[in-house]
Structure formats: C-alpha cells, structure tokens
Amino acid sequence: MIDKFYLPRPVLIFLLSTLGLIVFPHFFNLPVNLMVLFYLMLGWRFIGMWKPLWLPNKVLLFMLTTGGMALLYFQHQGVVGRDAGTSLFVTALGLKLLEIKSERDIYLINFLAFIVAASQFLFQQSILMAAYILFVCCVLVATLFCVNSHDHKTFSALKYASLLILQGLPISIVLFILFPRVEAPRWILFDEHRAKSGLSDTMEPGSISDLVLSDDLVFRVRFAGELPPAWQRYWRGPVLSWTDGKRWTQAPNLSVIKSPPSPQFTGLPYQYTLLMEPQNKNWVYGLEMVADYGFPVHQNANYQLVTSDDPNKRAEYTITSYTRFNTGSLSAREAQDALQLPGGASYNIKQLVTNLQGFDGDPENFIKRVLNHFKVENFHYTLTPPLAEDHPIETFLFESRQGFCSHYASAFVYLMRIADIPARVVTGYQGGELNPVGNFLEIRQSDAHAWAEVWLQNKGWVRVDPTAAIAPERIENTINPDQLVAGELIRYLSVDGHAQGAYNWLRQARQLWGHVDYNWQRWVINYDNKNQSRFLSKWGISDLKTMIYGMVAAASLIIGLLAWMLLHQKQKSTAMALRIYQRFCKKLAKQGLIISTGEGPKDFAARARFKFPAYAKEIDFISAGFIRLHYGKDPSLEELKMFRRRVARFKI
Amino acid sequence: MLALLLLMAFVYNNNLVYLLTFLLASIFFITILHTFRSLSGLSVQKVRSTPVFLGDAAGFEIRIDNPGGSARHIHITLESTERLMLKTQSQTQLTVYAMTQKRGRQQVGTITLASTFPLGLFRAWSPVRLSFETLVYPKPAQSQLPFPETPAAHVGQGLTKKGADDFYGVQEYQAGDSVKQIHWKAFAKGLGVFSKQYSGESQTEIWLDYQFTPGNTVEDRLSQLCRWVCDAEKLGVRYGFVLPGLSVSPGQGREHTRKCLEALALF
Numbered sequence: 001m002i003d004k005f006y007l008p009r010p011v012l013i014f015l016l017s018t019l020g021l022i023v024f025p026h027f028f029n030l031p032v033n034l035m036v037l038f039y040l041m042l043g044w045r046f047i048g049m050w051k052p053l054w055l056p057n058k059v060l061l062f063m064l065t066t067g068g069m070a071l072l073y074f075q076h077q078g079v080v081g082r083d084a085g086t087s088l089f090v091t092a093l094g095l096k097l098l099e100i101k102s103e104r105d106i107y108l109i110n111f112l113a114f115i116v117a118a119s120q121f122l123f124q125q126s127i128l129m130a131a132y133i134l135f136v137c138c139v140l141v142a143t144l145f146c147v148n149s150h151d152h153k154t155f156s157a158l159k160y161a162s163l164l165i166l167q168g169l170p171i172s173i174v175l176f177i178l179f180p181r182v183e184a185p186r187w188i189l190f191d192e193h194r195a196k197s198g199l200s201d202t203m204e205p206g207s208i209s210d211l212v213l214s215d216d217l218v219f220r221v222r223f224a225g226e227l228p229p230a231w232q233r234y235w236r237g238p239v240l241s242w243t244d245g246k247r248w249t250q251a252p253n254l255s256v257i258k259s260p261p262s263p264q265f266t267g268l269p270y271q272y273t274l275l276m277e278p279q280n281k282n283w284v285y286g287l288e289m290v291a292d293y294g295f296p297v298h299q300n301a302n303y304q305l306v307t308s309d310d311p312n313k314r315a316e317y318t319i320t321s322y323t324r325f326n327t328g329s330l331s332a333r334e335a336q337d338a339l340q341l342p343g344g345a346s347y348n349i350k351q352l353v354t355n356l357q358g359f360d361g362d363p364e365n366f367i368k369r370v371l372n373h374f375k376v377e378n379f380h381y382t383l384t385p386p387l388a389e390d391h392p393i394e395t396f397l398f399e400s401r402q403g404f405c406s407h408y409a410s411a412f413v414y415l416m417r418i419a420d421i422p423a424r425v426v427t428g429y430q431g432g433e434l435n436p437v438g439n440f441l442e443i444r445q446s447d448a449h450a451w452a453e454v455w456l457q458n459k460g461w462v463r464v465d466p467t468a469a470i471a472p473e474r475i476e477n478t479i480n481p482d483q484l485v486a487g488e489l490i491r492y493l494s495v496d497g498h499a500q501g502a503y504n505w506l507r508q509a510r511q512l513w514g515h516v517d518y519n520w521q522r523w524v525i526n527y528d529n530k531n532q533s534r535f536l537s538k539w540g541i542s543d544l545k546t547m548i549y550g551m552v553a554a555a556s557l558i559i560g561l562l563a564w565m566l567l568h569q570k571q572k573s574t575a576m577a578l579r580i581y582q583r584f585c586k587k588l589a590k591q592g593l594i595i596s597t598g599e600g601p602k603d604f605a606a607r608a609r610f611k612f613p614a615y616a617k618e619i620d621f622i623s624a625g626f627i628r629l630h631y632g633k634d635p636s637l638e639e640l641k642m643f644r645r646r647v648a649r650f651k652i
Numbered sequence: 653m654l655a656l657l658l659l660m661a662f663v664y665n666n667n668l669v670y671l672l673t674f675l676l677a678s679i680f681f682i683t684i685l686h687t688f689r690s691l692s693g694l695s696v697q698k699v700r701s702t703p704v705f706l707g708d709a710a711g712f713e714i715r716i717d718n719p720g721g722s723a724r725h726i727h728i729t730l731e732s733t734e735r736l737m738l739k740t741q742s743q744t745q746l747t748v749y750a751m752t753q754k755r756g757r758q759q760v761g762t763i764t765l766a767s768t769f770p771l772g773l774f775r776a777w778s779p780v781r782l783s784f785e786t787l788v789y790p791k792p793a794q795s796q797l798p799f800p801e802t803p804a805a806h807v808g809q810g811l812t813k814k815g816a817d818d819f820y821g822v823q824e825y826q827a828g829d830s831v832k833q834i835h836w837k838a839f840a841k842g843l844g845v846f847s848k849q850y851s852g853e854s855q856t857e858i859w860l861d862y863q864f865t866p867g868n869t870v871e872d873r874l875s876q877l878c879r880w881v882c883d884a885e886k887l888g889v890r891y892g893f894v895l896p897g898l899s900v901s902p903g904q905g906r907e908h909t910r911k912c913l914e915a916l917a918l919f
Contacts, residue, residue, distance in 0.1 A: 082664070107772065111653040114676060118657050121668040130668055137672070141679065144771040149725040150737040160770060164686070168678035175674040176667075183665060527667050559681070566685045567692060636719060637741060 007106065009049055011146040014154060015109070016046055018139045019097070022117050023090055025132065029123040031075045034087050037068060041094035048098075056098055065095055086119040106147055113140055125525050127517060138162055170558050178536070178551035180544055181529045199283070199427050199448055201238050203248040203406055215444055217277050218429060219285060220518055222440040224271040228287065230431060232323045234451065234463060235285035235443060237428030239302035245342040246392055248410060248425050250302075257301040260331065263460065265291050267324035274319055275522060279311040284319075285428055285443070288463065289327075292320035301334075303327070303461075314526045327460030330422060338422035338455060345418050346391075348398055358419035363456055370415055371469040374408065377401065381408075381471035408466040409450040422455035426463070438515035576640055577629035584622055584647045591652055601626055618650055654680075680773055687776045690767040693720045694738070699745060701760075701786035703913065705878070709749040710786045712760045716744045725769040730761065752788045755874070755917055760784040789913045790871065792879035796827070799858050799880060799889070800865065826886050857902045858884065860912075861894040874916050881916070885909045895919055 020042055027035055041064075048055040056064060068091045076084035093112045100106065117133050117140070141164060142157035149157075219235075240248035251257075270287060284297055284305035293299070296308040297317055309315055330338075345353075353359065356369040378401055385402040386395075393414050396407050403411075409425045416423035430449035432441035451465040527535075533542070541547055585595045585604075593611055595604045605623035609616040625643045654677050661669035699713040718724055718738040728734050730748040738744050750761055766777035825834065825845035833847040860880050867873035877893075884891040885904075892902035893912045900912060 103772070114653060114672075115656060115660075118660060118669050118672050121666055121672070122660070122664055125666070125668050133668075133672065137676070141771065144773075148768050148770055148772040150735065164679050164682060164770065165675065167682050168675055171678035171681070172671065172674035175678070176671050179670065179674065181665075181670075182662070524671070525667055528665065559685075562682060563685050566689050637721070 007100065007103075007147070008152055010152050010154075011143065012049060012100075013046075014139075014146060014157075015106070015143045016042060016097070018136060018143060019093065019109075019113055021139070022113050022136045023093070025120055025124070025129070026086065026090060026116070029120075030083065030087050030090065034071060034075060034091060037071065038090050038094040041097055045097045045100075061095070061099060064098070068095060082119075082122050086116070086122070089116050089119060103147065107144075110140055110144055127520050134165070138165055141165070167562060171555050174554045174558065175551060176527075177532075178541075178547055178554065180547055181527070181532050183529050199237050199281070201240075201250050201281070203240050203410070203425060203427060203450060204246065215446060218279075218443050218445055218447070219274055219276045220440050220442050221272050221274050221287075221432065222438075224273075226268075226270075227434070227441070228270055228323055231468075232288075233431050233441070234288045234426075234449075234465075235429040235432075235447075236288045236290070236304055236426060237283055237285055239304060239424055239426050239453070241302075241337040241424040242340060243342060243410070243414075251337045254300055254302070257333065259299060259301055260303075260334070261328060262291070263289055263303075263325040263327040265289070265322035265325050267322055269320050269322055271318070271320045274317045275518070275526070276311070276315050276317070278314060282307050282309075282311040284317055286319050287321035288323065289325040290319055290321050291325075294318060314521060316522070316526065316531070325460070326458075329460075330455050334455070335422055338424050339417050339420065341414075341417050346394060348394060349415070349418060352397065353415060353418050356415075358415065363416075363419070363421045363454070366419055366421070367416075367454060367464055370412060371464070371466060374466055374469045379403075379470050381467065405467040406450040408470065409452045412452045412464065412466040416452070416454055424453050426451050426453050430465075433511075435511045435514045435518070437512050438518050440515075440518060442514055442518075577626060577643065580640070580644050580647050581622075581626040581630070584626075584650060587647075587650060587652060612652060615650075615652055622646060622650060680771070683771045684774050686770050687767055687774045689720075689722075690724050690726065690769040691765060691776045691778055694718055694724065694726075694765065696763065696765065696780045696782065698760075698782050698784040701784065703787035703789060703910075703917070704752055705789045706752050706755050706791040708752060710752050710758055710788065711747040711749050712763075712784055712786065713745060713747045714763070714782070714784075716746070716765075718742050718744070725767060727766045727768070729764040729766065755788050755790050755871070757785045757918070758788050760786075787914060787917045789917045790874040790878040792882055793872070793875040795876075797866065797876065797879075799884070800860065827883070857890045857892065859892045859894060859902070860884070862896060863894070870919075874919060878913065878916050881909060881912050 020039070023035070023038055023042075044055070072079065072084070072087055072091055076087060078084055079088045089112060093109065093116055096105065096109050096112060100109070114137065117136055120129060120133055138158065138161045141161035142154070145157045145160050146152050238250055241251050242249045269291065272287070274284065274286070276284060284307050286293065286305045289303060290299065290305055293305060294317070297305050297319070298308065299305055305317075305319070307315065307317070352373075356366060356373060358366045358370075360366070380402045381404060382402045385404070385407065386400045392407070393411050396403050396411055406425075406427075413423040413425050427448070427450045429443045429447040430451070431447050432443040434440075435442055449467070451463060451467065453461050454464050456462050536542070536547065541550055581601070588608055589595070591612070593608055601623045605619050608619045612619070622643075625646065629639060629643055654673055657669060657673040657676070660666070661673055695717045697715045697717070699715050701710065701712045704710045712730075716728075716736075716738060719741060721740055723740050724738040726736050726738065728736055728746070728748065731750050734746070734748075736744065736746070748760075748763060750758070752758055760782055763780045763782065764777055765780060766775055768775045825847045829847040835846040838844070838846050860877055862873060862877065865873045865876050865880075867876050881891070881893070883889075885906075885908075888904065890902045890904045893900040893915070895915055898915055900908070900915070
C-alpha cells in the first residue's frame with residue numbers, strides 16, 4: 001500500500017517496551033544467557049532509534065543469527081519441546097527486532113510476540129499470570145492500532161484495544177466452551193516432570209515436619225451435603241506397616257495383594273468431589289473410610305485410593321465415604337504385616353508395656369493407658385524435636401519426650417505390636433480449612449499427618465490418633481505455619497475468631513482468593529475433554545456434531561449482534577428522535593390530549609392545533625421536525641440536539 | 653500464527669493457550685466489522701477541478717463527508733496513495749492528482765477509498781467513480797518562435813513589437829521574453845534573471861491563426877498556438893484567435909485566454 005515505510009518513533013518505543021514486558025516473566029523459565037541475549041538486542045534496537053547507523057548490517061545480522069541459534073542448540077540440544085521451543089521464539093523475536101524494514105516486519109514481530117506471550121502459559125497458569133498476559137496482549141493490539149491510525153497517543157490506543165478485547169470476549173468464551181477438546185496423544189508431550197513436595201511412601205524422623213511448613217495446596221474437597229466434623233476429617237494416604245526401628249515403609253508387593261472384602265458401613269454417607277493438585281505420586285486422599293469411587297481410581301489392599309491417571313495433572317474425583325465402618329476379620333498376611341518387629345524389644349520398653357498392662361489381654365484398655373501415658377507424663381508436641389539417630393522410639397519414649405505426629409504414631413504402633421496387637425501407621429492429611437466463600441475444604445501440605453490404626457476383634461481396623469491425646473488442638477485446629485517457623489513450640493490458630501482483627505481480615509481475603517482460584521482451576525485450567533462433555537451434557541449437547549453446530553451458531557449470533565450494534569448508527573439516531581417526540585406527546589397527554597395508536601404525527605398535530613390554538617406554531621414546528629428527523633435522511637447530532645431543546649422548552 | 657497457537661494448545665492440552673487463541677481470533681475477526689465501519693457512511697463529492705496543460709498533473713478537488721460519530725482513518729488512492737484522518741462529523745477537502753495523457757476532457761478515473769483500520773489485518777475499499785472531468789490544454793511548445801506576422805486583412809498596421817521605446821520597468825524573466833530584453837546587469841550581480849519592459853504602442857493586436865502556425869502535425873500546431881496564447885497573455889498583447897471553424901475576436905484577459913485555450917483543448 002504505502003511505498004515508503006515510516007514508523008513514528010513513539011510507536012516504536014511503545015512496541016519495544018511492550019516486548020520487554022512480554023518476555024520478562026520468562027526469566028523464571030528460560031536459561032539466563034538466552035534472556036540476556038534478548039534484552040541486549042532489545043536495548044540495541046532502542047539505541048538504534050537515535051543512532052540508526054549503529055544497527056547491524058546484513059553480515060553482522062547473519063552472524064548474530066548463527067550465534068543465537070548455536071547458543072540455543074547448546075542450551076537445549078534441539079528446538080523441540082516446551083523450553084527449547086519457547087527459547088527459539090524469544091531469540092527469533094530479538095533478532096527480528098534488529099531488522100525492521102517494512103510494515104510487514106511489524107506484523108511479524110507482533111505475531112511472534114503473541115506466541116511468546118502464549119508460551120508463558122505452558123509454564124504458569126495462575127490467574128495473575130493470565131491477567132498479566134491479557135494486559136500485554138492488549139498493549140500489543142494497541143501497537144497495531146497505532147501503526148494503522150494517525151492517533152499515536154498511548155492512552156487512546158489502549159482504550160481502543162481494550163474495546164476490541166471486550167467485544168471479542170463473548171465469542172472467545174463461546175469458542176472456549178464449545179470447541180471440542182481432544183486429548184493429545186501422550187507421545188507428543190515433551191513435558192519434563194518437576195519435583196513436587198508431598199507425602200512419601202516411607203516415614204523417617206522429620207519427614208513430615210518438612211511438609212508442615214509448606215503452605216502448598218494438595219487438594220480441595222467439596223461436599224454434596226453436610227461436612228463431617230473436624231475431628232473425623234482424616235484423609236487416608238499410604239499405610240506404613242514395615243519398620244526397621246527407624247524407617248517405616250509400605251508393605252512390599254502391595255500391588256499384587258488381593259483387596260480385602262469391603263468394610264461394613266453404617267451411619268451417614270458423605271459424598272464429595274475431590275480436586276487434586278498435580279502430584280508426583282498417584283495417591284488420592286479419600287476420607288476414611290472410602291465406600292464408593294469411580295474409574296480411574298482403585299483401592300489397594302490397605303484401603304488406600306490410587307489413580308491410574310497421570311498424577312501430574314489436576315484431576316477431579318467423585319467419592320463416597322462413611323466415617324463409621326467395620327473392616328471385619330484380619331487376613332493372615334495382614335496379621336503378619338501388622339505385627340512385624342525389627343528384632344526384640346529392649347528392657348525399658350518391655351517394662352513400660354508391662355506397667356501399662358499391655359500383656360493382660362485387653363487391647364482396648366491398653367490403648368487407653370498408652371494414650372493416658374502420653375497425656376499425663378511430660379510429653380510435648382513440637383516440630384523441632386532433638387535428633388535421635390540410633391533408637392528413635394526409645395529416645396522419644398524415655399528421654400526427649402518431644403516429637404510430632406510421626407513420632408507419636410510410630411511409638412504407639414511399636415508399643416501395640418510388642419503387646420501383640422496388630423497395628424500400623426497411616427499417613428495422610430488431617431483436617432483442612434473450610435473456605436466459607438466457596439464452601440469447600442482446602443487441604444494444604446501443612447495438614448500432613450500420621451496416625452495409627454489398630455485391629456480389634458469384632459471392630460476391625462480402628463483409627464487411634466495418639467497426637468490427639470497429647471495435642472488435641474492439632475486435630476481441632478490448623479497450625480499457623482508462620483508462627484511455626486518463628487517459635488520452637490507450636491501455638492495454634494484458633495478457628496473461632498480469637499485472633500486479631502487484622503489477621504481475620506487477611507484470612508477472609510485469602511479465603512475469597514482461594515474460592516476464586518478454585519473455580520479458576522476447576523472451570524478454566526481443568527476444563528478438559530471429560531469436564532467439557534460433563535458440562536455440556538447438562539445443556540443437552542452430547543456429541544461432537546451438536547457441539548460444532550452449537551459453536552458456529554452461537555458465534556454467528558454474537559457476531560450478528562455485534563455487527564448490528566457497530567454498523568447501525570442510523571437506527572440509533574432515529575430512535576432518539578422518536579424518544580424525544582414521545583416526550584412531547586407525554587406533555588400533551590397531561591393536558592388530556594392522547595395520541596391514539598396508529599395516529600400519524602400530522603393528524604395528531606392537527607388535533608393538537610385545534611385544541612390548543614395558542615401553541616399552534618410550536619406544535620407545527622415540533623411535528624415537522626420529528627417527521628424530518630425520523631423519516632428523512634440521517635439527521636446530524638446537531639439537529640437532534642436542537643430538536644430536543646425545542647421539545648424541552650415546549651410548555652403547555 | 654493462530655494455527656500455531658492452536659497447535660500449541662492442543663499438544664500441551666493447555667486451556668489458557670486455547671483461550672488466548674480464541675480471544676485473538678475473535679478480535680481479529682471483529683476488526684472486519686471495524687474496518688468496514690471505518691468506510692461506511694462516508695460520502696465523496698466533487699468540488700472543482702482546474703484545467704491543466706498536457707503533461708502536468710491534473711488536480712481534482714473533492715470533499716469527503718464524515719457524518720459518523722467517530723474519526724476515520726483512511727487511505728485515498730488515485731494514482732498515489734495518501735493517508736488521511738477524517739475527524740468526527742467533519743468535512744474534509746482535498747485534491748487528488750492524476751497525470752494527464754491526452755489533450756481534451758479527462759475524467760477523474762476511479763478514486764479508491766480504503767481503510768486498514770484498526771489493526772491492519774483486513775482492508776476495506778470502495779472505488780468511487782465520480783463523473784468529474786477537467787480540461788487538458790495542449791502542452792505549450794518549447795521553442796521560442798516570434799509571434800506570427802498577421803495578415804493585413806485583419807490588422808491595418810501589422811505587428812509592432814512590444815514597445816522598444818521607453819523603459820517601463822523590470823519584471824521576472826518569462827519564457828518568451830527576448831534575449832535583448834534581459835537585464836544583464838542584474839543577472840551579473842546574481843539577482844536572478846529579469847527582463848526589462850518597455851512601453852510602447854501597447855495597443856498592438858496580433859492574430860493567432862491555425863493556418864499560419866508552423867508545425868508538422870496538428871498537435872504541434874496546437875502546441876505552438878497554446879504557447880503563443882500564453883505568451884501573449886503574459887505580455888499583455890491583445891490577440892485574436894482563429895481555428896478552423898472558430899474565430900475569436902481580439903481581446904485580452906483571463907476569460908479571453910480561457911476561451912482560447914478551451915478551444916485548443918477541444919479541437
């Protein structure tokens with residue numbers, strides 16, 4: 001179109017700053033030297049605005065390109081995959097900046113920038129990041145606006161860009177909901193798995209205390225009906241029954257053991273959906289005890305739920321649990337696992353068990369006495385107990401008497417096994433904070449917990465939580481991790497509002513945010529193939545064909561509406577004339593002269609003139625004005641304004 | 653780009669990339685409406701055109717009305733393209749130029765109004781064909797021939813060269829001034845080229861007659877006549893004008909010249 005290409009300097013400055021903003025978050029994702037290369041080129045282009053001769057010529061540009069590609073190759077060994085691909089686009093963007101020769105180059109740069117902006121979502125998908133990317137895309141659209149108009153003011157360009165985004169939003173939402181999601185085959189994914197913290201299948205001294213300091217979300221639960229009471233919210237994870245006196249591990253070859261018969265359930269069922277955050281283990285933390293679950297979840301021999309899906313992706317499960325249950329008889333294998341001991345017990349321990357009447361044959365009494373022992377003796381609950389390398393259980397029971405849930409659970413199970421009572425350690429999460437805004441529970445890493453399970457005649461496996469004996473607050477409330485780091489002993493955060501007002505306010509804000517984030521994860525990030533068909537089936541859309549028809553129909557409808565709104569200004573101005581005329585009619589109606597349906601303005605004017613001869617001139621003028629504005633050619637704004645003033649002045 | 657983004661969203665099952673792709677796609681699509689709107693409602697009217705000599709660019713003055721409530725950013729093309737902003741509810745007058753190829757009447761041709769507003773992804777255009785013409789006079793001849801000796805039938809005295817008697821003043825050199833008239837002293841001082849004017853019997857009349865005009869072809873003759881008409885007008889000589897089938901009695905002034913040039917253009 002335009003032969004000579006000229007890009008005004010403010011537009012170029014605007015574009016370059018935008019690019020700086022777009023690439024910036026990649027500092028967290030890409031190798032630093034590539035990022036430095038990009039920003040050097042960006043800076044070079046900036047300087048080039050005032051010193052055009054300093055910009056690289058063809059030879060230098062070729063060398064830079066070769067250098068950039070070499071760096072890229074050494075960094076990633078190729079250009080395939082998320083990291084390498086993103087680096088490629090960032091480098092290409094930087095190189096292209098140094099060579100802006102025609103308007104076409106500006107478009108190329110803009111399109112590359114959109115791709116770089118989108119690649120950010122491969123690394124992070126939070127709401128804040130989405131808002132940031134939306135903002136930079138708005139600025140990018142604004143630069144295109146500047147190139148194509150005479151208006152180079154930043155503000156008006158941004159305003160127009162936001163208007164475009166607002167108009168585009170409805171269509172994009174329709175497309176988002178109805179565009180058929182097809183899962184890409186696994187082999188296409190080049191994703192590297194990242195290490196995540198979480199419960200492990202072994203328990204060592206200190207292993208859970210690391211987690212307690214972490215505020216990361218593990219999963220969220222939304223109950224269909226009532227919530228179980230706080231003291232019954234035990235989310236079952238791996239069951240550890242083997243020990244060498246220090247380490248506790250899951251029973252070997254767990255996967256081949258046949259599942260035990262389903263427990264007998266009594267009481268109320270709790271139905272809930274569980275939204276797991278990405279995990280490195282395929283465990284699903286169901287409420288004790290799980291009765292019903294669907295594919296792809298299975299239950300292993302320890303009543304623990306595992307999924308056959310990729311745990312590294314967010315997933316949603318619908319589960320039913322009962323808090324009252326009876327697992328029935330004990331299999332020989334379970335008995336063998338639950339009574340396993342690493343060699344003989346020491347004299348001290350045997351003495352303790354004897355004192356607590358462990359060998360008398362009444363397991364339930366023994367359990368009570370052990371718990372009472374923890375309570376009355378000088379036992380403390382702390383996350384920073386002294387380290388005991390050699391005999392952690394003995395050291396804990398007789399010397400330090402300080403520990404946290406894993407110490408109490410392991411010591412308790414050990415004592416039970418000495419007394420020949422089948423027992424094992426269960427790890428998982430306990431509690432969870434209720435988000436009153438969204439009415440769901442949020443379970444964080446800091447809720448990680450370990451408790452014990454004892455098999456009793458006629459009752460089956462029964463949960464015993466020794467930590468509850470020593471620190472019942474731990475079970476009723478949530479630990480405040482901020483305070484944990486500061487002090488050695490744990491103080492608890494009270495749920496029922498004894499905390500300071502400021503903290504409450506923060507807490508509410510956090511809950512609100514949690515609610516928003518939950519819905520974001522659930523409806524936006526996690527809107528996959530499965531969720532889509534579930535959501536759409538509510539609206540009666542079940543197959544691909546209807547989906548595509550629906551998408552096209554809805555998008556066309558919105559586009560039609562938009563077109564009507566954008567292109568029908570005439571409609572608007574004539575409607576305005578009509579509105580003003582109606583005001584005039586109302587004034588006459590107050591005086592008893594009502595326009596009848598189907599009566600034209602001329603006839604009505606004749607009647608009005610007859611009734612109010614004193615105002616004949618004014619009535620004629622207004623009627624004629626209306627006829628001209630409403631039925632004539634497009635009236636200008638000025639004419640309309642004049643007409644309105646005239647009607648406003650008309651008094652009768 | 654959108655295809656690449658869609659591929660990215662598909663491969664990584666990334667809903668936010670999907671969302672961004674759809675958003676960009678809808679924005680790009682909506683700009684079609686905006687681009688269309690930036691032209692719709694505009695009206696183009698002719699204002700005036702001025703006659704030109706063959707070889708010069710003919711200017712056509714037009715007026716573009718923007719009755720809409722928003723400013724328009726358009727490109728207007730006749731032979732070259734011009735970018736233009738039309739303010740809200742405004743009238744803009746501008747002149748578009750077309751090279752002249754032939755003597756006679758020349759139509760404006762197709763004026764194209766186009767817009768790539770707002771994002772440059774689409775272009776809306778509208779060819780405007782106005783019945784709008786201008787006169788193209790013959791190109792004035794380059795050679796400096798003296799005015800023709802007029803047949804005595806028309807004039808009693810014959811041609812007296814423009815006064816060689818009394819010095820009258822100095823004026824800027826005009827093509828056609830005699831070399832003798834050049835004010836050499838001023839030229840030597842570097843003031844530019846001026847020619848001295850003498851007033852004499854300025855009531856002289858000449859006749860410019862097609863029949864007595866040298867030239868190999870019709871166009872050459874017309875071209876020479878055109879040159880004489882211009883020179884005569886410049887020098888303030890009264891002249892009569894004769895074309896086959898047309899005779900204009902001697903006269904002077906802009907209107908007279910226009911009449912003669914028009915006759916030349918349409919011959």
